[in-house]
Amino acid sequence: MSNTEIEIIVDDPTAPEADSPVVTSIRIVDVTVSLLLLVLAATLGFDNWRTGIAWDSTGPQSGYFPFYLSVILAGASLYGLVAAFLSRKEARETFVTRAQLRRVMQVFVPTLLFCLAVQFLGLYVASFGLIAAFMRLVGRIALWKSLLTAFLFTAIMFLTFDVAFDVIMPKGPLERALGR
């Protein structure tokens, strides 16, 4: 058995430090989310009330079912708001530390930029950019490896979806120039 054994070690040099300062507690986020949900419930509830929540000759109107759901959502959020506000346990719990937030932003910001790029440059160019840049800048992987992986992955995706399965993705100037 020993001859087939391989050791696998993966290091994480940019791991978030354990003693990083806390950005917010669970309680603050919980209260904020409850407030947002309350606003959402009010907006949706109002819209449904405008659509009609009464009964007519064909049964309940379109707004009837969702209106009462908004009421339930509002009630549960209100309860959640009070519960979160009073909870001492949630006040002590960490939502996110600064180091963690930095790492999350390292993924979130590129993803956001990627979505923007898809809109203007097309999906394939955006994917190539995202993978190459992310591997190089966040993962600190050698440039040639990053470019090669990005190219291969994008090419495989293109062949699988656009060519083999006929699932058409958003295109940009590059694809137009190449006549696809």
Add this chain to the structure above:
Amino acid sequence: MEALGLLMHGFAVLLTWKTLTLMMVGLVLGIFVGVLPGLGGPNGVAILLPLTFTMDPTSAIVMLSCIYWGALFGGAITSILFNIPGEAWSVATTFDGYPMAQQGRAAEALTAAFTSSFIGSLAAVLLITFLAPMISSFALKFGPPEFFSVYLLTFCSFVGLGREAKHKTVISMSLGLLLAGIGMDTVSGQLRMTFGSNNLLRGVNFLVAVIGLFGISEILLTMEERLALRGHAAGISLKVVLKVWRDLPKYWVTLLRSSFIGCWLGITPGGAIAASFMGYNLAKRFSKDPESFGKGRIEGVFAPETAAHASGTAALLPMLALGIPGSGTAAILLGGLMVWGLNPGPLLFVEHKDFVWGLIASMYLGNVVGLVLVLTTVPIFASILRVPFAAVAPMIVVSCAIGAYAIQNAMFDIWLMLGFGVVGYVFKKIGIPLAPFTLALVLGNRAEDAFRLSMIGAGGDMKVFWSNGLVGSITTLAIVLLFWPVIDSVFGSVSRLMRPAKAAR
């Protein structure tokens, strides 16, 4: 015995080279997804769903369900070798699996895990084969009130039996139902909650939401953790496999008990996690030597794995028979059914025999092929973990975006996916469960239609939900389950009041 004949027919549907190849591709992709950090069953199925859009429904569901089996098998690899449970239901597997790996018995633990997954799934598939046609033919007599009461039962059991804070489950569920209602009202054709936006006209697509909630948010969550890992990947030799299998009969009680728990909890929503822990704890309690659990006992791998997989598979039973998914992944498969133009529910067994029995047959075949595949290829898959997360993360993001876009060819859906990614991240961190949201989103329209049709039929009289014995008892059961925690505590305090009285006498 009609089921057996139909099952044979199902195998005949499957045994073409095309389907078998898709099955292998699905299994490999599934194991791949299961091993990668930050991905698992539901995410994998959701992300890979677009691949199947151009296939015929039977090939598509065979491939998707194989992705699911593969992901379940793959999850066991990381929990045993690296102590990283890919899914919440593999947590119990790490208790004894990881110690075994540290003692150099990794191959044994892996064999035990794969074999017991296989046994668990098999038990559940047998249940599906014989029970699902019966339930569905019974459900063919259901009218709108019966269906609504079954939906109500599903929702209420989530609130009453879930372990999360009740109000958070209610929030998650009502939000899902509300989002399902956005767009064109299916009964009257009127627009609602669109606020004049053309993009909201189509409504919030279930799969887009799932890709964001599970795929994108999982990447954000994974990045928070320390991603370093260390472990040994061992090849499994035939000798070890045979040794474990020879010992298997000794543990028949554990296997049977766990299969039973799994099947039972799998049919009720959200059961796999509870099933794995319950399987483990019961094995420990009934053991002659409970102290040895947690130190690398093979039974501690058998018990949770069998239960988790039995329940993961049994979750497909209500989906097939009633159109109500028993788990997050089942909900996604259900979403897939709708994309392929199939209407989930009891009629499926009548109108699409090939499809249903092909799927059931693929559960048998997929598990057998999967077992052989994982037993032979563990080291290859374990080395996938060497690929740095910085390379995996952007690829997953791209796959998610492709998936979200492909469903309706809409750029708006990519933004929606990103939005749901953030929502999923925040919800997971503040303890709002996502499973009820998923379920509500996929069932929302049908639940509302059933409600309104029964109201129209009954002229707006709520008594229609108690109009006959069947619908009445389901509705009552739903309400009892909704208030179960209250009822439970009342009974608890009443019996506490009784006890001292008896003692005094």
